[in-house]
Amino acid sequence: MPNDGVPRELLRRIRLVVLDVDGTMTDGRLYYGAQGEAFKAFDVRDGHGLRLLQLYGGVKLAVLTGRRADLVEQRCRELSIDHVVGQSRAKGAAIERIAADLAVPLAETAFMGDDVNDLPALRKVALSCAPADAADEVLREVRWISLRPAGRGAVRELCEVLLAAKTGWPPPEPEPLPAG
Amino acid sequence: MPNDGVPRELLRRIRLVVLDVDGTMTDGRLYYGAQGEAFKAFDVRDGHGLRLLQLYGGVKLAVLTGRRADLVEQRCRELSIDHVVGQSRAKGAAIERIAADLAVPLAETAFMGDDVNDLPALRKVALSCAPADAADEVLREVRWISLRPAGRGAVRELCEVLLAAKTGWPPPEPEPLPAG
Amino acid sequence: MPNDGVPRELLRRIRLVVLDVDGTMTDGRLYYGAQGEAFKAFDVRDGHGLRLLQLYGGVKLAVLTGRRADLVEQRCRELSIDHVVGQSRAKGAAIERIAADLAVPLAETAFMGDDVNDLPALRKVALSCAPADAADEVLREVRWISLRPAGRGAVRELCEVLLAAKTGWPPPEPEPLPAG
């Protein structure tokens, strides 16, 4: 796993993971019908990883998007992600509020994003992350880059790296597992 | 065909094939609209292979998913897959029940899955299978790995390998064939 | 263009092109919602090629699918494909009827398909065609194989090859063109 260069101590310290949506949890495709955006495509193994990270790693999860959050809410409910922040035009300020609301310091927070508007938030957290296919400006700055692209395993790999440092991966007793 | 290492005798013995859905019959994308998951994308040639496996190989089919099964049911009806088990959090126990219900011993059962929550079921069957793009933990354990990824031919290849061992592939009289 | 081996005279003779749908006009993905199959994904440049083939090449078009045709009809109307045959389980017999209905001999007919159930029809026409990602059994038999996969340019390339032999490609006066 490509956590070379990220000290295990930092990985173990992370207690909050915040995720951008489009281009991070999805592959960036926005499906529009006549009434506007109609759906988003998430990855089943990303979801499974997030559930395991909560259950076995004790990590809190939040979602931070510059767009409307309604297409995200159902998926976040399934994944027990309570903190969903939409319509955010200033992600740097937003991630400070999220961390404060969840009572986790930014020094124990990770954020994954893919585009230049994610940079202000990425610069504030202890562990800045990006999918393999993020914008060059993001890839140049973040601390950890997934080997996998957005919506196709980038989030899952982060979950595995964190769990590997915290409790071991895969979890020792894989059954019964929640739906991913 | 990459059935090297799987004895032909084992392939011929298989009378029940059980399939995971997301990441096995589909490419793992979960399409969410405002009302939750809206649809899944199956592969037409996977479906055609399953129909041929039933008709010419006399193999029973079942589907086992950790998620809701309603988006799967219509497709399964088309493919004459009667046994659909959803919401399963303990796939090891579930596959034992499926095999018992269909009166086929696990020693004559194959299961294809792609993620760590499939491992308990994969460990119970005689022929454990995975798509080419399954999680590493699964790829390390299964007996047979498709050359093709999930939702893009992995299931079809399994059907071909089984039919090749049982009656020959492609079936000698390809017309009339049912819709795939 | 990869029409090497297909005599120009044969290409010029073709007056009817019949197309399979799933895995030929689409990439083979079947999108299912709670009410069954919900939509199909066609390629805009395939469509544009078909319009040009009708207008400049004087070629008739038909569609032949083993599945329900309702999701195809709207697209076919747009492309002025009048002859749409669905629910066909015996494509060999069906293509004979299509050619008879349209008063074009099979010796002047092309068919593109991707799976073993297309073989009976492929064997009856003068110009059998397949997308680059067709099943091996089909690739072994057909006369012409596109360099491009299904739903991503395979149909378009056939249109170009036929028009190149008939009247030249691209058409000399590209404006005004119909919507693709």
Place this chain on the structure above:
Amino acid sequence: MPNDGVPRELLRRIRLVVLDVDGTMTDGRLYYGAQGEAFKAFDVRDGHGLRLLQLYGGVKLAVLTGRRADLVEQRCRELSIDHVVGQSRAKGAAIERIAADLAVPLAETAFMGDDVNDLPALRKVALSCAPADAADEVLREVRWISLRPAGRGAVRELCEVLLAAKTGWPPPEPEPLPAG
């Protein structure tokens, strides 16, 4: 960035960018349901680039499609693209009208398109552009070719190249940014 060969002076001069939709802003897939075309898939980073090009580059935007525009309108509203021209069968004439309506000379206009029916418009503008996966006939003629395919960053790259020549890329003060 692959703006080699395009003089920086030309890039700086561009005050209007006109975009084809299918195969340029999207990957060319047309999703059809029983009622006809149901939705299109846009790219979130393309959208973000267009917003930045308007805000920081002062560039006007328009969309020109040979197909119905209703599935495009909602996305264009989000991106503040006021000028949407649909049902255009003669794109050469249409781009002249668009430029006249927006009071920008064609010598200061860019157009990106992917297929032969875009050629008449591409030939009229000062900066003709194409995605990496455009039709060969288009790739042979245009002045600038993106390294990225349609619907996966081609439009974004054009925005970056233009902004890099005009004001620098990325914009110096990335927060607050509008939703992409």
